[in-house]
Amino acid sequence: MFVFSEAAESRIEKILAKYPFKKSAMLPLLTLAQEQEGYVTPEAMIEIGKRLGASPAYVESVCTFYTMYFTKPVGKYVIKFCINISCHLNGCDNLMDYTTNKLGIQVGETTADKKFTILREECLAACSEAPVMQVNNKYYVALTPEKVDQVLAALK
Numbered sequence: 001m002f003v004f005s006e007a008a009e010s011r012i013e014k015i016l017a018k019y020p021f022k023k024s025a026m027l028p029l030l031t032l033a034q035e036q037e038g039y040v041t042p043e044a045m046i047e048i049g050k051r052l053g054a055s056p057a058y059v060e061s062v063c064t065f066y067t068m069y070f071t072k073p074v075g076k077y078v079i080k081f082c083i084n085i086s087c088h089l090n091g092c093d094n095l096m097d098y099t100t101n102k103l104g105i106q107v108g109e110t111t112a113d114k115k116f117t118i119l120r121e122e123c124l125a126a127c128s129e130a131p132v133m134q135v136n137n138k139y140y141v142a143l144t145p146e147k148v149d150q151v152l153a154a155l156k
Contacts, residue, residue: 002033002043002046004032008032011032015032022052022053025052026062030044030048030059030062030066034070038070038074039069039070040070046059067119067121073110073114075111075115076114076116077117077155078116078117078119078135079119079133080119080121080134080135081095081118081131081132081133082121082123082132082134083120084122086128086130087127092131092132092133092143099152100118103152105118115155115156116152121134126141131143135151
């Protein structure tokens with residue numbers, strides 16, 4: 001059973017008051033659940049569905065559509081490499097391989113210390129500065145192996 005924290009409950013009341021159609025609050029509630037647990041658990045999807053009048057399957061379909069939501073635990077730092085054409089042509093595959101080798105994990109995995117998760121992202125919308133990676137909500141552009149090293153060193 002999933003229980004929102006007291007702080008989240010007060011936010012939920014305010015969120016629901018903004019939307020005349022309950023299901024419109026789906027993304028904010030998914031965000032609250034993820035902020036609380038680090039990812040959106042199946043139990044959280046059930047609870048969100050109850051509150052919004054939606055089936056757990058519908059909640060899951062929304063949750064898994066968006067790449068900003070995680071359905072399993074991730075590291076403290078989620079590193080997303082853009083793999084779209086601009087980044088691909090500018091060496092993102094090599095940088096992703098460089099980073100996975102440096103951290104000792106594969107794409108989609110999390111380091112043993114739960115610090116880093118590496119993911120592919122279809123587009124990070126920074127094509128003019130490719131190759132690009134995003135760590136949590138911060139962008140790093142015009143990447144080189146040296147820049148990757150600097151970012152990782154700063155996060156350790």
